Amino acid sequence: MTAIDPNVVPFASPAAAGGAPIVTQPVAYDGILLAGFGGPEGQDDVIPFLRNVTRGRGIPDERLEEVAHHYRHFGGVSPINAQNRALKAALEDELARRGHDLPVYWGNRNWTPYLEDAVQEAAANGDTTLLAFATSAYSSFSSCRQYREDFARVLEATALGDTVAIDKIRPFYDHPGFVEAFETGVREAIEGFLGDGVAPAGIQILFSTHSIPTADAERSGARDIDWGPGGGYAAQHEAVAAWVMDRVAQTLPAAREVPWELVYQSRSGPASQPWLEPDVCDVIGELPGRGRQAVAVVPVGFMSDHMEVLWDLDTEAAEAAEEAGLRFVRTPTPGVSPAFVAGIVDLIEERLEGRPLEARKAVTGLGGSFDVCRPGCCENIRAGFKPAAAGIAP
Template identity: 75%
Template structure:
């Protein structure tokens, strides 16, 4: 096995950007963020999320109120249970005999327990499927570092290998639910007599530190400001708006913007902007009467969607006197679930890159992440699976 792609299957250890050799995977490893499932879980969960940063509990409690508002329960674990069941059903429908093990980064069930369970069952060649579609440290590399950490800490590094499906931001199965949601929202506004120019679509995603964003994606490609992370979101938003314009007369005159939410860093640290609520407050002055808020950066209704969009952004829209709709996330939409299993089949079959579906010119993304991809500026490079070192 090549040391340049640690913890990889024999095929992926070649380091090729796209693995076009069939791999007989034993199982799928569904990797999630995790979330608390009761009031007593909230602070311990937030300690896990912020481990190594020395943040006192008093400051964590400032974030905890988002969870406490919903009884201390994040929706994310229930959503991943539903996704796991949907993936298993789709695998069965296609006649693919692969178990799905589910583990989280920050709360039970933990990744290390899932990997131990897989190894105990004799499933040692795993294909990772992280519940995040885009390229950045927190949405891709950190999962790869988690895979490496878990294999090392469990002593299974010489026994279990973990590859990872490509980032799926522009896979048609992921994009279609957003097209459907924006089409419904814009069509509804137009049907109510709102002029196209008075409608705005805001594509929202999680803000990240600008230094990390600029280092997202392979380092030998200039993606412009915000790196691959921002470029991928902009590209998908363009695809969504073009599809809606093709389906609805007049929708081509509807304006849109990429916005950010859920910033958590200190004021002195630059993060991606503009903030969704700040943009909403400015829309009436631009003649906007209705806004569709699209959670483009999220695969399901995470806490950031329920609080930052459904609560704070919708409150901002009401204060601005705007009609507002928050469109759907992929969740367990059949197109999305089928698309995820398409990604699994790509690796099972060694599908050539030229034959892989992608909705933007940026895809299909890499199976094996490139050197120095998605660096964490503050922590540097840690060992990571499914990518060329560092």
């Protein structure tokens, strides 16, 4: 492998090592690295899994048990691993259908199979130039940079940093393959409510995503872009939500009269630490006072129906809507829909072919979706900068 200056883009392929934001040089990748969060697959796994999630924070098991009941409610099994198995198989099929002989290696941050295992398996097979797809679409520490730190940590821990290169697919928040499910879901929800006799002004659309600390949000995305309040994370979600509502209104004019807003869920930090608001359940409780009779919650921040969707939306938000006397619908996530799987392979082909920016698919025009992350983007102010692959240091 060509020697790489670690102060530019560590652990990168030669094409990405120079730090250009968009890589227009084709790369003959050996394999795809599907990088997930991980989840328990039985009651005995729950606390060890949560210890992994909160490692280094000194949280006692009795406090972890307060979160564990979400998993225990579903038999101690998070759906996320099964979803990633299905996604891996679907990606392999779509890659083969398009004539790409690329194995897909799957590894998680917090539970088996771990990223270390996936990278070592790839290296043992002679697949040393990998393109990573992280299972989160937006720019923030937890959804982008932390995965890049994971790659660097794993390469250092396995002593494969001089052998294996890992590039990362750009944030794909506004790729048409990702957003199609949300557009379809919103349209069907509004049509259903209208069919039940609810007037457009009586319907509320809530686009929901994972809350993150306000300090992290303000530092999300490239630093040289003025994202406004909430940084790139909030701006990207707002842009997708606005695009979805506009698209729905093009074929369903009544949708232009339906109010919508971006809300947050699943906060887990101490009460003293500011996180992005408003909370989805708090807003649902206010809707009768706004004259609403029905609410559709759109999990715009999520790829699949994992625990934050099943518990925080399908359980808690649904209960909040019932208490408020509201009709409630939760719209679908992309999951392994053919459009989403095809969209991921489109993103892979961008890097295989070195497609220029103007040849890449995006629906919002917001920008800030880079192949090589910019210096200092998505900082975690509490932990500082750690080594990270697929971006210019720090």
